[in-house]
Amino acid sequence: xxVPLFDTSxxxxxLRDELRAAVARVLDSERYILGPEVEAFESEFxxxxxxxxxxGVANGTEAIxxxxxxxxxxxxxxxxxxxxTFYASAEAIPPTGATPVFCDIDPETYCITADTVRAALxxxxxxxxxxxxxxxxxxxxEIEALGVxxxxxxxxxxxxxxxxxxxxxxxxxxxxxxxPSKNLGCFGDGGMITTSDEAxxxxxxxxxxxxxxxxxxxxQLGYNxxxxxxxxxxxxxxxxxxxxxxxxxxxxxxxYEHAGLGELVALPRxxxxxxxxxxxxxxxxxQVDRLEAALSAADIGYKAYxxxxxxxxxxxxxxxxxxxxxxxxxxxxxxxxxxxxPVLTREQVAEVAAAARAAx
Ligand SMILES: Cc1ncc(COP(=O)(O)O)c(C=O)c1O
Numbered sequence: 001x002x003v004p005l006f007d008t009s010x011x012x013x014x015l016r017d018e019l020r021a022a023v024a025r026v027l028d029s030e031r032y033i034l035g036p037e038v039e040a041f042e043s044e045f046x047x048x049x050x051x052x053x054x055x056g057v058a059n060g061t062e063a064i065x066x067x068x069x070x071x072x073x074x075x076x077x078x079x080x081x082x083x084x085t086f087y088a089s090a091e092a093i094p095p096t097g098a099t100p101v102f103c104d105i106d107p108e109t110y111c112i113t114a115d116t117v118r119a120a121l122x123x124x125x126x127x128x129x130x131x132x133x134x135x136x137x138x139x140x141x142e143i144e145a146l147g148v149x150x151x152x153x154x155x156x157x158x159x160x161x162x163x164x165x166x167x168x169x170x171x172x173x174x175x176x177x178x179x180p181s182k183n184l185g186c187f188g189d190g191g192m193i194t195t196s197d198e199a200x201x202x203x204x205x206x207x208x209x210x211x212x213x214x215x216x217x218x219x220q221l222g223y224n225x226x227x228x229x230x231x232x233x234x235x236x237x238x239x240x241x242x243x244x245x246x247x248x249x250x251x252x253x254x255x256y257e258h259a260g261l262g263e264l265v266a267l268p269r270x271x272x273x274x275x276x277x278x279x280x281x282x283x284x285x286x287q288v289d290r291l292e293a294a295l296s297a298a299d300i301g302y303k304a305y306x307x308x309x310x311x312x313x314x315x316x317x318x319x320x321x322x323x324x325x326x327x328x329x330x331x332x333x334x335x336x337x338x339x340x341x342p343v344l345t346r347e348q349v350a351e352v353a354a355a356a357r358a359a360x
Contacts, residue, residue, distance in 0.1 A: 003348045005301030007341040008181055011245055015237055022233040029229070034209075037232040042192075044239055049168030051194035053201035056227030057208050060155040060177025063191035064092035066225060067151055067173045068127060070193070070203035073098045077126035080148075082112045083311040083320065084328040085131045089153050090310045090319075098126060100319050102311040107327040108269040110134060110282065110335075114142040116327075121146065132157035132167050134282050134337075135183065135249070137274035140170035151175065158183040159246030159277035168194040173204075178227075178235060183249070183279050184242050186231040246277030248342030253278050255349035264356045265291065266334075280305065281340035288334050290359040295338070298355035303337045 012019070026037060038056045046054035057063045073079060075097030081090050083102040093100040103120040106113050110133045117128050128146075130138035131153040137160055140150050152174035154160075157167035160183075168174040176182075178190035193204045206213060211222030253276075261267060266284035270276050285291040288304070295302045309332045311320025338352055 001351065002299030003301060003339045003344075003351055005303055005337065005339055006181060007343055008185060010343045011241070011248075011341070012238075015241070018237045019234060022237050023230060026229045026233045032229050034226055035229045037229040037236065038227055041227070041232040041236050041239070044236060045192055046194055048239060048242070049166045049174070049194050051169045051174070052196040053194065053198070055193045055201060055204040055208060056232060057191045057193060057204075058225040058227065059189040060153075060175055060179065060191040061088040061092050062208075062223060062225040063175035063177070063193050064089065064129070064151070064153060065095045066204050066207045066223060067175050067193045067195075067200070068093065068096045068098065069207055070195075070200045071127055071149055071151060071172055073126045076124065078122060078124040079127045079129055080112075080117055080120045080125055081129040082116075082131050082133070082328070083309040083323065083325055084110060084306055084331050085133055085153070085310060086155070086306070087310050087313060088155075089129055089131050090316060093129075100316070101125070102320055102323045102325060102328075104325040104327045105133075105331065106271075107331060108266070109136050109271045110268060110331060111136050111138040111271055112143070113139060114146060117143050117148075118146060121148065127151055127172075129153050130171060132160060134268060135160050135276040135279040136268060137162040137167060137271050137276060139271055144171070155179075155182065156279040157277065159242045159249075161275040161277075162271075163273045169196070172197060173200050178231065183246065183277055184235065184238055186234050188231055190227045190231040190235065192227065245342035248344070249278045249340060250275065252340055252342075252344035252349065253281060255344070255346045256281065256353070259349050259353035261353050261356060264353070264360045278340050280337040282335050282337045284331070284334040285336060285359065286334060287359070288336050291336055291356060294359035295352070295355050297358070298351065300352050300355050301339055304335060305337055306332055306335070308332065
């Protein structure tokens, strides 16, 4: 029958009337930028994460640049970042004036660790970007114990937990993307910064608004980077369902385990104490071409997201050249995302496992 790589439409189907009503509400209000929907969603999202403040911005990439600047990162500073991540995690650093310094990952969790970060620290390190990759949780407290501030890149981790705490409430600040395919997605681009540091929140609020409080006087060079009212209204309809969807993702991962997939491929390992809302379910295989061919033959969706790690991408060469990241290069060569969604069924998982068996 085939299984798609992800399914964003089935979970939204029962919400269609509410979503239409939310869009109509914004149309009727004739407020489109920084109005009551954004304000309400910021407050609801901050509560959900367990952070004191949330600042809506235009996308997850600008969320990182703005959050880093709000944390005081600037020219001459270094920011430690994994290379096995979406390109934007590193791309967002140079616009602050700082430079990315690439660190390695744990081969089983795909996240950075205190040890891989320690190897990249220098006297110029001003922050570490802990990417909660694929929805797994980077060990923020262990990294902070090295004495450096942490920005969580939680673009892929809405709904994920580390113990009782949620992504977005662990570091000095955290950033989210609401790109439509994310765990919590809007109908365009959108992003968020969360923090419990009042001063960081205030600077981020100003930076997203041209470096101004009132658009009359300007304190610093900023950005035009706002979450808009329509997207905020759409996200408000979905937020109450995020935890249920996250649970669906966890159950799908359990189905994979129970289907014996771990005998055929390397399954992703949650970091200690984490309960990931798997955004992508990424497995490892020594002959990944064979796995791709077997899935393809069975009409199963798959994708190699980061076959070339970020430090080897052309625009990053100035900072990535010479970096020795063996776990990153191995993960880049062997990883493959297989179907994952909040509504992935046991039967679909069995179909994926049967196809993977053909590559064993
Ligand atoms: C890990 C990570 N960081 C940052 C981003 C950037 O988010 P956006 O696409 O909203 O700019 C993404 C989204 O794709 C991501 O996956």
